Amino acid sequence: xxxxSLLILPGDGIGPEVMVEVRKxxxxxxxxxxxxxEVSEDLVGGAAYDAHGAPLHDETMAKAQEVDAVxxxxxxxxxxxxxxxxxxxxxxxxxxRKDMDLYANLRPAQCFDAxxxxxxxKKDVVAGLDIMIVRELTSGVYFGxxxxxxxxxxxxxxxxxxxxxxxEIERVARSAFELAMRRNRKVxxxxxxxxxxxxxxxxEVTTRVSSDYPNVELSHMYADNGAMQLVRAPKQFDVxxxxxLFGDILSDCAAMLTGxxxxxxxASLGAPMANGRPKALYEPVHGSAPDxxxxxxxxxxxxxxxxxxxxxxxxxxxxxxxxxxxxxxxVLADGIRTADLLGExxxxxxxxxxxxxxxxxxx
Amino acid sequence: xxxxSLLILPGDGIGPEVMVEVRKxxxxxxxxxxxxxEVSEDLVGGAAYDAHGAPLHDETMAKAQEVDAVxxxxxxxxxxxxxxxxxxxxxxxxxxRKDMDLYANLRPAQCFDAxxxxxxxKKDVVAGLDIMIVRELTSGVYFGxxxxxxxxxxxxxxxxxxxxxxxEIERVARSAFELAMRRNRKVxxxxxxxxxxxxxxxxEVTTRVSSDYPNVELSHMYADNGAMQLVRAPKQFDVxxxxxLFGDILSDCAAMLTGxxxxxxxASLGAPMANGRPKALYEPVHGSAPDxxxxxxxxxxxxxxxxxxxxxxxxxxxxxxxxxxxxxxxVLADGIRTADLLGExxxxxxxxxxxxxxxxxxx
Ligand SMILES: CC(C)[C@H](C(=O)O)[C@@H](O)C(=O)O
Ligand SMILES: CC(C)[C@H](C(=O)O)[C@@H](O)C(=O)O
Numbered sequence: 001x002x003x004x005s006l007l008i009l010p011g012d013g014i015g016p017e018v019m020v021e022v023r024k025x026x027x028x029x030x031x032x033x034x035x036x037x038e039v040s041e042d043l044v045g046g047a048a049y050d051a052h053g054a055p056l057h058d059e060t061m062a063k064a065q066e067v068d069a070v071x072x073x074x075x076x077x078x079x080x081x082x083x084x085x086x087x088x089x090x091x092x093x094x095x096x097r098k099d100m101d102l103y104a105n106l107r108p109a110q111c112f113d114a115x116x117x118x119x120x121x122k123k124d125v126v127a128g129l130d131i132m133i134v135r136e137l138t139s140g141v142y143f144g145x146x147x148x149x150x151x152x153x154x155x156x157x158x159x160x161x162x163x164x165x166x167x168e169i170e171r172v173a174r175s176a177f178e179l180a181m182r183r184n185r186k187v188x189x190x191x192x193x194x195x196x197x198x199x200x201x202x203x204e205v206t207t208r209v210s211s212d213y214p215n216v217e218l219s220h221m222y223a224d225n226g227a228m229q230l231v232r233a234p235k236q237f238d239v240x241x242x243x244x245l246f247g248d249i250l251s252d253c254a255a256m257l258t259g260x261x262x263x264x265x266x267a268s269l270g271a272p273m274a275n276g277r278p279k280a281l282y283e284p285v286h287g288s289a290p291d292x293x294x295x296x297x298x299x300x301x302x303x304x305x306x307x308x309x310x311x312x313x314x315x316x317x318x319x320x321x322x323x324x325x326x327x328x329x330x331v332l333a334d335g336i337r338t339a340d341l342l343g344e345x346x347x348x349x350x351x352x353x354x355x356x357x358x359x360x361x362x363x
Numbered sequence: 364x365x366x367x368s369l370l371i372l373p374g375d376g377i378g379p380e381v382m383v384e385v386r387k388x389x390x391x392x393x394x395x396x397x398x399x400x401e402v403s404e405d406l407v408g409g410a411a412y413d414a415h416g417a418p419l420h421d422e423t424m425a426k427a428q429e430v431d432a433v434x435x436x437x438x439x440x441x442x443x444x445x446x447x448x449x450x451x452x453x454x455x456x457x458x459x460r461k462d463m464d465l466y467a468n469l470r471p472a473q474c475f476d477a478x479x480x481x482x483x484x485k486k487d488v489v490a491g492l493d494i495m496i497v498r499e500l501t502s503g504v505y506f507g508x509x510x511x512x513x514x515x516x517x518x519x520x521x522x523x524x525x526x527x528x529x530x531e532i533e534r535v536a537r538s539a540f541e542l543a544m545r546r547n548r549k550v551x552x553x554x555x556x557x558x559x560x561x562x563x564x565x566x567e568v569t570t571r572v573s574s575d576y577p578n579v580e581l582s583h584m585y586a587d588n589g590a591m592q593l594v595r596a597p598k599q600f601d602v603x604x605x606x607x608l609f610g611d612i613l614s615d616c617a618a619m620l621t622g623x624x625x626x627x628x629x630a631s632l633g634a635p636m637a638n639g640r641p642k643a644l645y646e647p648v649h650g651s652a653p654d655x656x657x658x659x660x661x662x663x664x665x666x667x668x669x670x671x672x673x674x675x676x677x678x679x680x681x682x683x684x685x686x687x688x689x690x691x692x693x694v695l696a697d698g699i700r701t702a703d704l705l706g707e708x709x710x711x712x713x714x715x716x717x718x719x720x721x722x723x724x725x726x
Contacts, residue, residue, distance in 0.1 A: 090557045125483045155529040158564030162523040194453045197511050201521030227616040253590040
């Protein structure tokens with residue numbers, strides 16, 4: 001096989017800083033494990049807008065379609081708050097998701113042993129937490145038409161459309177069941193079937209798909225109860241399957257339970273390409289964090305672990321992924337902390353690049 | 364003024380049990396404080412379906428329109444899970460909200476001192492918590508058209524519509540600002556203006572309304588970040604203003620933070636009637652809890668505190684409301700607990716009716 005290709009889109013805010021550390025990790029795997037990548041880099045979000053007047057250049061989009069995987073930092077920042085909706089930094093990310101058809105967004109919410117004290121939840125509620133949220137990413141209210149702000153009588157009305165076809169629900173449900181097979185064989189599907197017809201269809205299709213996975217236990221929960229249960233007893237869940245908008249909120253809620261947002265990666269996967277690899281984009285769950293940009297305070301681990309997910313899901317290198325995750329755990333066990341993970345007495349923070357170096361040393 | 368009227372709709376599951384205790388409280392205020400109500404009772408939800416084949420009879424709806432306030436227990440249960448969408452118990456509640464035009468849903472998320480240990484969150488994160496969530500209740504994706512499951516090519520598609528007019532946003536925003544004036548003068552408005560045009564309009568209108576309230580500080584937050592911040596540091600909020608669907612999820616998340624779901628009331632308010640009182644429906648946040656129905660285990664406090672909200676918002680009896688809330692606090696301080704509030708060692712639970720009696724004694 002030819003050298004796998006990786007497109008790096010550092011984006012805005014702390015994106016470029018954390019990506020510097022990821023490149024150290026990529027280089028390490030090339031040098032020490034003979035896992036070489038053809039790496040190219042380009043702009044997305046506000047950075048792309050500044051250069052081209054659009055949050056994603058067509059040429060960048062074309063490149064993203066060709067590579068084996070995309071690794072993204074973060075997009076957005078107050079500088080771009082007043083831009084027109086159509087050119088906001090977020091639109092670049094949303095276009096990548098949509099045009100690459102990355103329908104399954106995998107968001108692990110994992111509580112790292114060394115950091116369990118750091119959660120706002122009681123330690124026994126979150127210690128050992130390991131949930132996988134599978135969020136539908138290319139449909140629903142994020143993309144449904146009609147949408148916009150329209151005149152109606154003598155006032156305006158804002159409209160968005162929640163819209164799911166059976167096949168859109170089915171394919172993401174399959175992703176969730178496949179993942180559950182390699183985990184604890186439980187899928188909890190969340191919607192508002194008591195209020196929304198799209199939720200009724202969601203429930204019906206996931207139930208149908210579940211008959212192909214007799215060893216996986218499927219349950220259904222209303223999304224509002226889901227939010228409650230996540231706060232009350234998150235360890236009851238294994239895989240959570242939900243739509244684009246509920247997934248946005250519930251996955252952020254779950255991420256915060258772990259107390260270590262700066263630690264959480266994500267993968268967005270589409271259909272297999274000709275070479276058998278899925279279309280894929282990897283990105284940390286945290287945002288661009290404009291308040292700490294350029295100060296060497298950012299935690300690069302979420303982005304490093306996003307690369308670990310790439311090793312696992314795009315490059316069939318599960319062992320190397322586990323090695324990288326192990327290195328991160330070792331660093332944490334050593335008490336090495338970036339500023340976002342402080343709280344223990346007597347620990348002073350390391351910088352973004354010191355954290356990257358520590359991971360390399362642990363590798 | 365003539366005797367104020369109250370329509371009681373106990374509904375399903377534990378609704379009837381907790382309502383028995385509320386009636387004791389209502390009777391107490393009639394006897395001891397000369398606050399008399401003309402009370403009538405009727406069916407809603409599954410109970411109404413069983414009797415009439417519809418989750419809300421037209422006559423009940425007409426009565427609800429005439430009374431000064433409605434007090435509702437809970438609706439729904441597994442027995443009704445397979446009913447057609449149009450006659451599900453929830454439709455009865457949704458019709459009440461819609462036809463009475465109860466656009467402002469007030470959901471206090473309060474952490475009771477005596478129960479702070481009971482939260483899954485660390486005590487210092489939630490002790491003293493006192494948030495008011497104002498959720499828009501009669502519009503958005505709950506009611507927008509088109510909606511339904513439609514044929515499209517050779518498959519089906521589930522559609523719902525998020526829809527907000529300027530005036531719908533404006534009136535609920537005013538409710539939030541008015542409340543903030545009597546609290547800590549902060550409103551945080553939550554939407555997804557980075558992804559949804561309806562959120563852009565929401566942000567624009569709330570900003571415009573805020574100019575009428577120069578003493579209230581308005582901030583905006585994306586709803587996903589809102590969920591995170593609620594988990595991370597809920598005490599940063601005073602009033603949270605949000606739409607119907609986000610409000611459903613975020614208010615349940617906030618409710619669970621307090622650790623005492625069985626304690627939380629809500630008020631749903633509409634425009635003033637001819638007598639100056641707002642159209643109003645009061646109900647506990649908890650559901651019908653079929654798993655404990657009929658066992659004397661239900662906690663009646665949420666429903667009792669819903670009546671306290673009625674005293675405050677419908678009957679201008681703020682002092683009496685405070686007296687009732689004080690009685691509840693006293694009961695809790697005495698260590699009296701229903702089964703849902705257990706956890707402390709050496710405490711055994713009281714029954715639903717014992718809890719009601721304890722509140723009466725404390726009054
Ligand atoms: C940046 C934004 C458009 C995005 C979303 O809403 O999907 C983010 O919140 C996420 O969850 O990845
Ligand atoms: C019962 C259901 C229709 C309702 C809702 O979704 O609004 C409930 O969850 C609530 O929050 O009052």
